Amino acid sequence: MKTHTLIALLIGLLVFAACDSKVFYDETCRVDEQGWNMDDKLVYNIDVDDTAQTYLCCLDVRVRNDYPYSNIYFFLSTVYPNGDVAVDTNIEFQLAAPDGKWMGREQGRYVDGRYPFCYFRFPERGSYQFVLRHAMRDTLLRGVKDVGLHIEHK
Numbered sequence: 001m002k003t004h005t006l007i008a009l010l011i012g013l014l015v016f017a018a019c020d021s022k023v024f025y026d027e028t029c030r031v032d033e034q035g036w037n038m039d040d041k042l043v044y045n046i047d048v049d050d051t052a053q054t055y056l057c058c059l060d061v062r063v064r065n066d067y068p069y070s071n072i073y074f075f076l077s078t079v080y081p082n083g084d085v086a087v088d089t090n091i092e093f094q095l096a097a098p099d100g101k102w103m104g105r106e107q108g109r110y111v112d113g114r115y116p117f118c119y120f121r122f123p124e125r126g127s128y129q130f131v132l133r134h135a136m137r138d139t140l141l142r143g144v145k146d147v148g149l150h151i152e153h154k
Helices: 003-018
Strands: 025-030 042-048 053-064 071-079 091-095 106-107 110-120 126-136 144-153
Touching: 003 110, 025 042, 053 071, 053 091, 091 110, 110 144, 126 144
Parallel strands: none
Antiparallel strands: 025 144, 042 126, 053 110, 053 144, 071 091, 071 126, 106 110
């Protein structure tokens, strides 16, 4: 086999291996470095064509390793293509064990975790909007770097 053919084959295999066909949506929103105000919203816009598919919804949460709590609460609302708004869903994730050990993956000053929270089927085609706010008691929540919405085919 010629060298250029082998290289093309290897590149093709790498591209194929890098593609994750299960991922439907993956977007991350940064939080203000000074802190996440309880009135600040993270917004994720999603265009949907397939209403028969079931999806697994997760939040990717990145906090600094000096985040002061072992958990985090969120309010998540959904705006449907027809303009209807679903009532806030309350979501809680444990970020650390009772002994203080982080449950996510530590990388330098940050701890990353992916937290599944529901299976979802989009009832209609069109543009959806997911709006996320923190639901902690702090008016200004410090230590959260960013939060991503990750949706994959079940």
